[in-house]
Amino acid sequence: MNKDQVLGFLKKNTMIIVLIIVVAFFSWRTGGAILLPMNVSNLISQNAYVFVLATGMLLCILTGGNIDLSVGSVVCFVGAVGATLMVNMNIPIPLAILIMIALGTAIGAFQGFWIAFVRIPPFIVTLAGMLVFRGLSNVVLNGLTVSIKDKTTFVNLFGGGADCYIHDIFGNGTLNLTCLFGGLVATAVFIVLQVSSRIQRSKKNYDVEHFGAFVGKLVVISAVIVLFAYKLAQHKGIPTVLIWVLIVVLVYGYITNNTTVGRYFYAVGGNEKATKLSGINTNRVYFLAYTNMGFLAALAGMITIARLTSAQPTYGQNYEMDAIGSCFIGGASAYGGIGTVPGVIVGAVLMGVINLGMSLMGVDANMQKVVKGVVLLAAVIFDVVSKRGGKMIVKN
Structure with a gap:
């Protein structure tokens, strides 16, 4: 590998390298406590809503750096x-789930209409939504807490109960073999997809990364997947909520990488005028982005009340900031048109590791906010400066 290839590899995988460094740092500072099986499982359960919301937020950001401030309230x-x-009201659980999904999607479509067709700035529309739906939450709950502990089917389905893990079909030992087998299968699928993608790009004479860097990336990521599965297998196995996260990540990863609709989001963010002149209905792209955001906010809402086994008027505070921060830290451009679902997940995991690590270290909650703010600012500065060829330009 020559110097340019090394620099390109480091730039492309900056956040993965940072994540490894941060995990190593907190492992050292906490005496390895952050890597305990229970804490690894908690990292998934506590941040599942971030993975879901950040995936939807990415589509909004791709359209030109737009965001949705209302998702926490929704x-x-x-x-x-x-x-x-x-x-x-004793509504059957399946019907209640359908109503929640329909409600979230309708809210997203309502906000998407004003943004896409009336062209009111997304910041204004979603800021209004943040206030409106936070107030309506208080109205619905009368300022009280509604416990749903007796609704075990719903709680376990969305990952909030004590039994919300995939049972081991191979045995009942201390190590969940089903979870470990799933990790090995995931590793094999990952390697096959990466090799297949490289072969296809080579056949089309597209640029591919250096073979040594490619193999090194496969080895590192495969080792991480297997280690992650092994840690979960040592606790209780695969959390139910992880299944929901994987479905969202795989579906939206496929949409953004392999579909025409997915390419529309990148096109609008890259150059909206040119995209419109090419015959693409950019209004529909905006509308779809925010409608989808409402749909995923509904899913995150179900995950949240299942994990906390209750509903309160204060739930969802700062969720939008966690989602936005994960996108920018994961490589999404503040100007739109750039970003990937895997990158967003890396950003979300990094934020989760920082939160968990600082909590285990006993860092004050206010200082945790300071650190998260600095990390977010650093990620955006890196994005802006890298696009200028590494030059910091200060305008008078």
Whole structure:
């Protein structure tokens, strides 16, 4: 590998390298506590909503650096309505789930209409939504907490109960063999997909990374997947909520990489005028992005109330900031048109590791916010400066 190839590899995988360094640092500072099986499992359960919301937020950001400030309030409102339906009104769980999904999607479509067709700035529309749906959450719940502990089917389905893990079909030992087998299968699928993609790119005479760097990346990521599966297998196995996260990540990863609709998001963010002149309905792209955001906010709302086994008017606070931060830290451009679902997941995991690591170290909650803010600012500065060829330009 020559110097340019090394620099290109480091730039492309900066956040992965940072994540490894951060995990190593907190492992040292906590005496390895952050890598305990229980903490690895908690990392997934506590940050599942971030993975879901950040995936949806990426589509909004791709359209030109736009964001959705209302998602935290929508999560709370959908959860409040769902808990009220199931507990206070005894609505069947399947029907309540459908109503929550429909409600979240309708909210996203409502906001998407004003953004896409009336062209009101997304910041204004979603800021209004943040206030409106936070207030409606209080109205629905009357400022009280609604417990859903007796609705075990719903709680376990969305990963909030004590039994919300995939049972070991191979045995009942201390090591969950089903989880370990799943990790090995995931590793094999990852390697096959990466090798297949490289072969296809080579046949089309596209640029491919150096073979040594490619093999090194496969080895490192495969080792991480196997280690992750092994840690989960030592606890209780695969959390149910991880299945939901994987479905979201795989579906949206495929959409953004392999579909025409996915390429539209990148095109609009890259140059909206040129995209419109090429015959693409850019209004529909905006509308789809925000409607989809409402749909995923509904899913995150169900995950949230299942994990906390209740609905409260305060749920969802700062969720939008976690999602936005994960996108930018994961490599999404503040100007739109650049970003990937795997990158966003790396950003979300990095934020989760920082939160968990600082909590285990006993760092003050206010200082945790300071660190997260600095990390977010650093990620955006890196994005802006790298696009200028490494030059910091200060305008008068």
